[in-house]
Amino acid sequence: MTNLSAGPFRNEKALARLRKRRAADTRFRLYGLSAIGFALAALSLLVFSIGAQALSAATYHVVKYDVVLDAAVIAPKGKDTPDQISRNVDGFYSLVRENLKDTFPDARDDRRSSRELGELMTRLAVLPTARKVADNPTLMGQKITITAPLNDDLDLYLKGAASPQKKVKLGKVVSVEAETGRTYRLAGPAAFKVIESLVSAERFEVGDAVDRQSILLTTGATTGKISDVTTDSAVIDLLTGNADDFKGATPVARLIGIPQSERNVTDQQIAWTLALKDMGRISRVPHLSLLTHTDSTYPELAGALAAIVGSLLTMFVTAFIAVPIGIFASVYLEEFAPRNRVTEIIEVNINNLAAVPSIVFGLLGAAVFLGFFGLPRSAPLVGGLVLALLTLPTIIIASRAALKSVPPSIRAAALGVGASKMQSVFHHVLPLAGPGIFTGAILGMARALGETAPLLLIGMVAFVADVPSGPTDEATALPVLIYSWSTNAERAWEPMTAAVIVILLMFLIVMNGIVVLLRRRFERRW
Amino acid sequence: MESTVTSAPPATSPGTQANEPERLTFPRIECRDINVFYGDKQAIFDISLPIPDRSVTALIGPSGCGKSTFLRCLNRMNDTIESCRVEGQIIMDGENINDAAIDPVLLRSRVGMVFQKPNPFPKSIYDNISYGPRIHGLAASREDLDGMVEKSLRRAGLWEEVKDRLTAPANSLSGGQQQRLCIARAIAVQPEVILMDEPCSALDPVATARIEELIDELRKRYCIVIVTHSMQQAARVSQRTAFFHLGILVEMGETDQIFTNPRERRTEDYITGRFG
Ligand SMILES: Nc1ncnc2c1ncn2[C@@H]1O[C@H](COP(=O)(O)OP(=O)(O)OP(=O)(O)O)[C@@H](O)[C@H]1O
Ligand SMILES: [Mg+2]
Numbered sequence: 001m002t003n004l005s006a007g008p009f010r011n012e013k014a015l016a017r018l019r020k021r022r023a024a025d026t027r028f029r030l031y032g033l034s035a036i037g038f039a040l041a042a043l044s045l046l047v048f049s050i051g052a053q054a055l056s057a058a059t060y061h062v063v064k065y066d067v068v069l070d071a072a073v074i075a076p077k078g079k080d081t082p083d084q085i086s087r088n089v090d091g092f093y094s095l096v097r098e099n100l101k102d103t104f105p106d107a108r109d110d111r112r113s114s115r116e117l118g119e120l121m122t123r124l125a126v127l128p129t130a131r132k133v134a135d136n137p138t139l140m141g142q143k144i145t146i147t148a149p150l151n152d153d154l155d156l157y158l159k160g161a162a163s164p165q166k167k168v169k170l171g172k173v174v175s176v177e178a179e180t181g182r183t184y185r186l187a188g189p190a191a192f193k194v195i196e197s198l199v200s201a202e203r204f205e206v207g208d209a210v211d212r213q214s215i216l217l218t219t220g221a222t223t224g225k226i227s228d229v230t231t232d233s234a235v236i237d238l239l240t241g242n243a244d245d246f247k248g249a250t251p252v253a254r255l256i257g258i259p260q261s262e263r264n265v266t267d268q269q270i271a272w273t274l275a276l277k278d279m280g281r282i283s284r285v286p287h288l289s290l291l292t293h294t295d296s297t298y299p300e301l302a303g304a305l306a307a308i309v310g311s312l313l314t315m316f317v318t319a320f321i322a323v324p325i326g327i328f329a330s331v332y333l334e335e336f337a338p339r340n341r342v343t344e345i346i347e348v349n350i351n352n353l354a355a356v357p358s359i360v361f362g363l364l365g366a367a368v369f370l371g372f373f374g375l376p377r378s379a380p381l382v383g384g385l386v387l388a389l390l391t392l393p394t395i396i397i398a399s400r401a402a403l404k405s406v407p408p409s410i411r412a413a414a415l416g417v418g419a420s421k422m423q424s425v426f427h428h429v430l431p432l433a434g435p436g437i438f439t440g441a442i443l444g445m446a447r448a449l450g451e452t453a454p455l456l457l458i459g460m461v462a463f464v465a466d467v468p469s470g471p472t473d474e475a476t477a478l479p480v481l482i483y484s485w486s487t488n489a490e491r492a493w494e495p496m497t498a499a500v501i502v503i504l505l506m507f508l509i510v511m512n513g514i515v516v517l518l519r520r521r522f523e524r525r526w
Numbered sequence: 527m528e529s530t531v532t533s534a535p536p537a538t539s540p541g542t543q544a545n546e547p548e549r550l551t552f553p554r555i556e557c558r559d560i561n562v563f564y565g566d567k568q569a570i571f572d573i574s575l576p577i578p579d580r581s582v583t584a585l586i587g588p589s590g591c592g593k594s595t596f597l598r599c600l601n602r603m604n605d606t607i608e609s610c611r612v613e614g615q616i617i618m619d620g621e622n623i624n625d626a627a628i629d630p631v632l633l634r635s636r637v638g639m640v641f642q643k644p645n646p647f648p649k650s651i652y653d654n655i656s657y658g659p660r661i662h663g664l665a666a667s668r669e670d671l672d673g674m675v676e677k678s679l680r681r682a683g684l685w686e687e688v689k690d691r692l693t694a695p696a697n698s699l700s701g702g703q704q705q706r707l708c709i710a711r712a713i714a715v716q717p718e719v720i721l722m723d724e725p726c727s728a729l730d731p732v733a734t735a736r737i738e739e740l741i742d743e744l745r746k747r748y749c750i751v752i753v754t755h756s757m758q759q760a761a762r763v764s765q766r767t768a769f770f771h772l773g774i775l776v777e778m779g780e781t782d783q784i785f786t787n788p789r790e791r792r793t794e795d796y797i798t799g800r801f802g
Contacts, residue, residue: 339608409645413708415606417658417715418635427657428647 050505053498060287060300061150061158063121063276067095068143069133075140086134092126096146103279104240104272116269120276121148122298149289149300150282152492153264154273158282162265162491164257166202168194170217173246179235184224184243186217187233195253196231202255212259214267219249221278223271226253239271264491290499294465295481299492302485304500306464310380310475311449311507314460317384317471318391318448323441325388326395330437333396334403335425354393361390362454370458377459381471386454391444398440402433435522439515446511450504452479478504554579554719554749555600560614562595562604562773569595573614573775575768577719582741582750584760584781587770588796593753596770597721600751601637602630618719635662637719638712643728644704646696646711651688654696654707655679658715674714682710683740702733709740713748720744722752726759738763757797761785769793 074091075084097118100107107113125148133139149155156162171191178184186192195215203210215226217234222241226234236243260267276282293303337343365386369375375382406429414424430437455461461480468475476484478500485497553576562570570592577583577600585593595604602623604610616624623633635658646654655675656665665671675692679685684706688699696707705725712720722741726734741763744750754760760767761781768778769790777790788794 407645409641409643410647412603412606412639412641413645413647413711414657415603416601416634416639416641417661417711418631418633419657419661420631423661427661432648 050498050501053495054502056159056161057290057495057499058287059284061155061282061284062147063150064281064283065096065099065121065146065148066143067099067146069140070095071140074130074133082134082137085137086127086131088130089123089126092130092133092146093121093123096121096126096148100272104275106240107272113268116266117272120151120154120269120272122151122301124296124298124301125149150273151265151269152299152490154269155300156492157265157270158273158277158284161495162258163263166198166255166257168198168253168255170194170251170253172248172250174248176243176247178243182238183227183235184238184246185233185235186246190231192229192234192253193231195226195234195255196229198253198255199229209259212261214254214256214260216254216256216267216270216274217246217251218254218271218274219245219251221275222246223274225267225271239268240275241271287499290496291503294467295463295476296465299488299490299496302496304478304481304503306467307476307478307481307500308503309467310383310460310464311477311479313380313468313471313475314383314387314455314477315445315449317381318387319441319445321385321388322391322395322444322448326392326441326444327399327437329392330396330399330403331425331430334400335429336421350393350396354397357453358390358451359453359457361386362457364389365454366457366459376472376474378462378464378474378476379472380460380468380475380477382458383455383460383475383477384471386458387448387451390451390454391448394444394447395437395441398443399433399437402436402440403429405436406432435518438518442511442515442518446508449507449511450479452483455480456483478507553577554618556615556617557599558615558617560596560599560612560616562592562599562613563611564607565609568773570599570773573770575775575778577749577751578766579749580745580747581765582745582752582763583766583768584764585751585753585768585770586755586757586760586796587776589755591770592773593770594723597639597723597751597753599624600719600721601634601639602628603634603639605630635715636717637721638715638717640705640708640712640720640722640725642724644701644708646699646704646707648695648697650693651696651699651707652692654711655714658711662715664716678710678714679707681713681744682706683736683743684710700733702729702736705729705733705737706740709737709744713744717748719749719751722750724753724755727755734759757785757799769796771796 071078073095074088076091077084080088100117100120101114104117107117126146129144129146129148150158153162171193172188173186173191174188176184176186199210199215202213215229216239217224217226217236220241222238222243222245224236224238224243224246226236228235256263256267256270273282289301289303291303291308292305293301294306295304296302333343333347365382369382369385370377375385410428410432411424414428415421419427455477460476461484462474462476463484464474464476466473482497482500482504485493485500555577557573557575557577560570560573560575561568573596575596585597587593595610598604598607599612599616600623602612604612612624614624615622618637621628647657649657652675655678656671659665659671659674665674676685676689679688684703687703688694688707696704699707705728709720709722709725726737729737738759741750741752745765752760752764764781766778767781767784769776769784769788769792771792777784777788777793779789784793785797788797
């Protein structure tokens with residue numbers, strides 16, 4: 001130590017200063033790391049929660065119905081036009097319902113059961129089949145398999161999202177005795193021990209509320225609802241199937257957390273669904289209709305196609321207007337405009353414009369484009385115009401920054417060999433600034449793609465059931481679709497909304513990917 | 527281009543420039559009472575300076591004395607600086623090139639410029655050289671253009687080094703090579719005057735020596751004006767030297783005379799390194 005304090009660079013004071021400086025360095029690094037950590041955590045939380053939600057909407061359950069296309073039902077007049085056939089939803093739906101009734105004959109006699117059974121499939125889900133038959137009348141009279149989405153609430157139930165549920169495997173049932181009506185007593189030594197103790201435990205937790213919960217007992221395609229259970233026996237009301245199936249079986253019991261009265265699906269419907277599943281008629285498939293269908297009031301039929309096309313059309317209009325105007329404005333301001341008061345004021349205003357809340361642009365668009373120019377409401381054309389105004393400042397600012405970053409020596413070199421100002425700009429400066437300008441343009445477009453408020457104000461929130469075919473058609477856009485789906489009450493919209501958010505994020509990721517690519521590829525040193 | 531020469535004095539036509547002293551008497555460019563202002567600030571005061579053809583004129587002086595500013599007057603590069611205003615006459619081929627009626631773009635094709643820092647376009651070597659001829663429409667065909675590129679590179683002494691990689695990016699060359707490329711680029715548009723603003727300040731002694739050789743070679747064809755901070759360089763490459771101080775032309779004359787026998791005290795102090 002004495003040795004250290006001797007030298008001119010290593011005395012006590014210098015070392016103390018050094019320690020302090022190092023501590024400050026370390027502290028600063030820690031602050032930086034924790035800031036980044038926080039940002040990353042927030043981001044991954046967001047992505048994770050949306051991703052998990054969306055994942056459940058990435059697949060859905062479809063049911064197969066083998067039906068005979070009875071001409072008397074689907075073309076009752078005998079000489080229906082294809083158009084009439086394609087709109088005969090009732091006819092096609094009754095085929096499906098008959099098929100369900102054939103599968104579950106018990107429901108046939110009872111009005112309420114019959115209606116509940118019909119709810120397994122939405123009427124409108126037969127539309128694709130109707131169109132297919134209308135296009136190809138030779139199918140008439142033939143036997144075909146209709147594959148249609150399961151009711152959204154049952155779909156959620158199968159995905160485990162409709163209600164908390166405890167599922168246990170029971171012991172062997174030895175005897176099945178019929179009691180009154182559809183009531184049966186099942187017995188087997190200690191067969192029901194597991195479910196009995198589960199109910200006791202549940203009662204301990206939620207009190208008498210457990211009595212309102214449903215316990216379904218299932219084996220194969222047969223399901224009953226337990227009304228009384230002891231360790232060795234249980235009394236069930238048969239919901240579907242044949243009670244004798246329980247004999248010798250080891251059934252599965254489901255304790256459904258939410259009481260039937262507070263659910264959108266009845267125990268009966270769950271029983272049928274389980275039966276269909278057991279028959280292999282329900283399968284979980286990729287939810288492609290999310291991309292190929294347009295909006296619908298039924299979540300299982302709804303898709304984002306119209307909104308995707310609407311967004312693309314809107315972006316197209318925006319790009320077509322904002323990018324050239326932005327580039328020309330920035331080139332003029334940066335390369336040609338004299339530096340004086342007027343340009344200064346313009347500059348300040350452009351910067352301010354970039355900070356104007358987007359809803360103001362929406363109001364402006366509604367007043368000017370709809371009110372004054374009388375352009376159609378809800379049209380991508382108007383949306384594109386409004387978003388072009390919105391992105392213009394962003395593009396101009398980014399382009400100017402890109403132009404500024406081209407070293408003046410390049411301009412001097414071009415002028416020095418006798419190029420005109422125009423030539424120096426268009427031959428040298430612009431190509432060098434190009435990647436930067438396009439980065440700015442794409443980032444501006446990405447911002448526009450996610451904008452909701454201005455589009456709401458110009459009426460692009462309408463329910464659009466047809467894919468828009470041009471920029472003046474009624475349309476909606478992805479962020480607006482997210483907004484309107486998220487305000488829907490039904491539970492099934494939640495994962496659907498998340499799925500559309502993911503679609504929107506995909507678009508943004510692709511756009512940002514292009515930006516990164518451009519930067520990588522065209523980054524230059526001078 | 528020839529059409530702009532309306533009243534060229536016979537003295538400047540090549541035929542009469544037979545011997546050295548006579549050449550110095552008949553200037554290629556005649557500057558009269560040049561005043562340059564940056565906004566309200568005057569950077570150059572009443573400079574009158576004849577610049578002879580087929581020789582090298584060196585501009586020397588302490589930093590900030592207005593050498594670059596003056597040099598930029600000669601090809602109107604000051605026009606690109608917004609606050610800059612140039613007064614006075616710069617006569618070239620009988621015309622005042624400082625006149626608003628003169629197209630600076632045309633002028634710059636006849637008065638080339640080499641900058642302090644090598645500034646090749648971030649393109650290929652070939653494109654760098656061919657850019658000038660192309661925009662001026664000097665080449666009738668692709669072969670013509672190839673020939674011009676080769677000739678310019680040969681004159682700049684770079685051909686042997688780059689002939690196998692004309693399509694390589696110019697930025698891949700060394701600093702000295704880049705500066706010679708810039709000289710070749712200036713030559714390619716067939717100028718009559720070449721302005722060089724400290725062309726060697728970013729180069730090592732070997733590269734500098736090459737450029738100096740090159741300047742000496744180019745002197746036979748062009749009128750060259752060079753700004754330099756190196757007294758040795760001025761003495762080595764120039765025939766005439768002008769010494770600037772605080773925007774004023776203190777002294778000008780034959781390089782030998784300026785360096786061996788300056789008339790002004792300030793010149794002597796500067797050359798001998800007593801200030802600056
Ligand atoms: N663009 C400009 N705007 C305002 N003033 C300028 C500008 N360029 C040069 N000046 C001023 O003009 C004067 C002369 O500058 P100039 O660049 O010609 O000097 P120089 O002799 O070339 O100096 P150096 O040897 O350092 O290159 C300086 O006082 C400088 O501050
Ligand atoms: Mg200078």
